[in-house]
Amino acid sequence: AAGVIQSPRHLIKEKRETATLKCYPIPRHDTVYWYQQGPGQDPQFLISFYEKMQSDKGSIPDRFSAQQFSDYHSELNMSSLELGDSALYFCASSGKGQGSYEQYFGPGTRLTVT
């Protein structure tokens, strides 16, 4: 079965640079969620989109932005990167519109800021 796809899998950036992470949800899933997981920590919710509209916002810095496109894929844009942004970034998708509440996670993008 098709899973959530994230690209790139690994990304190395320098401070103050920008990064764009991409997420392709499971086919027919209408909702995308972004999470950040720091070393040894539990995943923290950043932002979500339902039917291309932002549905909820968590602890996402103002330096970050995200959007969901017409094909339901999503991109997380990160600017003015800081050392503390180094983390594993997960995308998850669900079929919220079909009443399916479980979220399926992608493999993650490991961002290292040097």
Added chain:
Amino acid sequence: AQSVAQPEDQVNVAEGNPLTVKCTYSVSGNPYLFWYVQYPNRGLQFLLKYITGDNLVKGSYGFEAEFNKSQTSFHLKKPSALVSDSALYFCAVLNRDDKIIFGKGTRLHILP
């Protein structure tokens, strides 16, 4: 506020023995509860969920979880542990805004 607590940072179990990973929750209204597993350098994999119905929920890889409303618990169990079950396990609750709130995680070590 809705939350989950995993009281154990680490659980060690001998291979072949039953395992339990504990989780308690705090929610208003009916809880939607989940268990996820994370292998090293991998994403989170959905194991099982409780939405409504039978208190004993069966999931992937032989895992099951028991929903106990009076004790506000949702412990993860498996009758016979495998070394390959060694991983990080997260209990989670779905809040009113449909975002998942995770517990801190429990590292499960299965000893050969």
